Amino acid sequence: MPVNSFEQYPMTWKPDKDQLVSPLYRSIASLLEYDILNGYLPPNTKLPPQRELADYLDINLSTITRAFKVCEVKGLIYAVTGRGTFVTPNARNAIFMAESSEELNYIEMGIVKPLDCTNGLVVETIKSIANKNYLEQLLDYRHPLGMPYHKMAARKWMQRFSMDAPVDNIAITSGGQNALTLILIALFHPGDKIAVDMYTYPNFIELANILNIQLIPIAADELGMMPERLDAACNANQLQGIYLVPSCNNPTAITMNMNRRKDIADIIKKYELILIEDDIYSFLAPEGYLPVSHFVPDRFVYVLSIAKSLSSGMRVAFIAYANVFVEKITYGIFNINIKTSGLNAEVIAELINTGVADRIIREKKEMAKVRNELYNKYFEVNNPSENPFSFFRWLPLSHPCTLKEFEQNALTYGIHVYHSDRFLAKKDESAQFIRISLTSTKDVDELDRGLVLLKRLLLNLK
Amino acid sequence: MPVNSFEQYPMTWKPDKDQLVSPLYRSIASLLEYDILNGYLPPNTKLPPQRELADYLDINLSTITRAFKVCEVKGLIYAVTGRGTFVTPNARNAIFMAESSEELNYIEMGIVKPLDCTNGLVVETIKSIANKNYLEQLLDYRHPLGMPYHKMAARKWMQRFSMDAPVDNIAITSGGQNALTLILIALFHPGDKIAVDMYTYPNFIELANILNIQLIPIAADELGMMPERLDAACNANQLQGIYLVPSCNNPTAITMNMNRRKDIADIIKKYELILIEDDIYSFLAPEGYLPVSHFVPDRFVYVLSIAKSLSSGMRVAFIAYANVFVEKITYGIFNINIKTSGLNAEVIAELINTGVADRIIREKKEMAKVRNELYNKYFEVNNPSENPFSFFRWLPLSHPCTLKEFEQNALTYGIHVYHSDRFLAKKDESAQFIRISLTSTKDVDELDRGLVLLKRLLLNLK
DNA sequence: TCATTTGTCCTTATACATTTA
């Protein structure tokens, strides 16, 4: 029997005892699900403590725990030990490209677009390929990892960024996100733990979530992820891997210098982690910088997407990997993709081999430089490790604010920017920032107007 | 204390009691994992009953159950109530396209190639698109689910096969395998169970394995999967989904008739399964056949790959899905692919809209018919439910044989064929068959020679 | 700093369902 009468202390959620049938935990879970989905329990509602509900329903605490677990897995609620269980606010953090964003009533500085006014050059290359007589060979169903000729172009492009690997250790995937999916599925298991920067790429966070891979955030100083912190985390948890974007970490814009790269590599070797090096911004890094992969030749997977550097629409990325991963990645590609379209790979190979690719990145770097100089007129960049060609900037928020509050407020000012909470693998009370995309306005003038609005917004917050 | 001394009745696996530390179940699981991965417990070994182990280790039965569950989710073991727990046979069956198969010294009747001599028509379409002036729009980073115009073409193509869905319930993926990956990741969890035909598509089996999704094989009669067996399996296990290839099941070549489709649909509704309908061979099915999805409008995901029907090299598939899955699939596509290349989708849309697609499938059907007629000269097809246009045939083996033995033997005869064990989700003592691809020889003559060799091989086995 | 609150994890007990002999 219940110990107390609960009539006088109202609980936020009172399941109907009469509706409980065996199995109890499922019965409870579906009552809870029903009440959440029908709006009887609005987002962020604090549910009664598990013990209180158990007492009220006169069943064991563990049964409530189990019922709650069912709803938590469905994403309906979340729980924090010591604090309680809450109805999930149903906002997701993944950064979606708007489905139809023809007419925006704000200045876009949220999403990072790839400065794709250089697409005209890609179109020319497509046209020139369409005239070749070997087109039919590109439609072949063979070569799941990529045609040899395309892998040679991939190698050439990697070498340009000081990454060298034999063609047998190179594969072509259907874009960078597809490569990350492949790597997480082929080399990791559900429940594995991967170290990431405290603030990191949101789509990697979401991908890890969907695959039930746990991310362990590691704090950074002005040079990027701190080796001591990584060491400590490896000691405390059993980590299997690490994800890094060393050329220009998204969102902090930090380029890791060579010493820091070596120090991180030492920890990777010490704990035998698998390195996932996402070098999407390699074309913005100083010439001759060696990738972290270079220092861990037995433990790396290096991902070189061309979405930001050459063309986002072609959906091609190159990956290179240590010998030990050859079999698993080959097997993974076959299971996940079968293969990447030869036509698309051909277009990119042609861009690389004709030198057009070099021209594109030169132009993009120039545009990025101009936009960064404009940014510097309004805001200071104090950390010399931040990449001066970065497509986005990272600005501390002096007055803390919730994600929704801040971004909504910004929209009323007519600008779209992202709050740092979107980039946290584990939400906590970390310092707050905003990420400002410099490459998404249609021209420099619009960016100027956006930055003026941003400056005004930040002043008014004080 | 243990009730008996186990010294005299040797168990197949005896974990070292001294190595057990808390938590017990994990300790046991990792000992077991270690022994399997290091070969001390070879594939198919029957482990001791859970009760016996519990008794031996002097702990509770449930703790062993839990330890075994950990290894089962990792795919190391599998359990059958009443029979016991067994080490998973780790043979990989995925059918790889040869990396470099220029010079074959055998006749290819293993892999199912798509009769792609129609690729010339695809090439022409690529050339015509390259001349259009809207090419740059195809390189857009927007529309992760596919551009509206492409989705309309997808809808049109689906309608041709009696599948109708609003464009908001349609998406474009980077090929059929990519679609299946997406669906398994977005709509299922590791450990979930999906019903499949006893003999089913090997790459689906491998994909499920890599994602730790369990497949439950369901027996078939001459009309395909038996509804009663599916019902029984749903009763016994808690199933979340079902995978079907109803137009021409690979490898059995069975086309499910309308009555059977309805009966299966009833069970899907009864147990609220998620239907994954892989309609890659829809173009070989009789006109007007309604997909199974039609009968479960609230629970389906319909996958229409164009790899076999139009072009395997373009890596495009269309999917349609029930309203309840819109959010999860949108989210999944974003996390796994970001998007599929608009250029490739445009080529396929153009094929569909200009009627070239219709011409291609007409030609392919005609070629398939000729090759099937040739097959019928040598072998009998007794089951009227087998698709007369099938790209492959399914032949009973009167004298049982191991997979390796048979396939090796065939190669010495100069032919490449697949043994039925490759198509089993759970290896057991099922009846044995071989699958003969009719569409992979370069011409009908070569197929004729291959079939003669096959006939001779089978006679010599008797 | 420490006690309280609160969710999580591990282990056990028992009833049940399927397979096999």
Place this chain on the structure above:
DNA sequence: CTAAATGTATAAGGACAAATG
């Protein structure tokens, strides 16, 4: 067809750990 073997599902009790004030 029945009984035994064997894995599965549900629920409970207790120890533990993180957050809070």
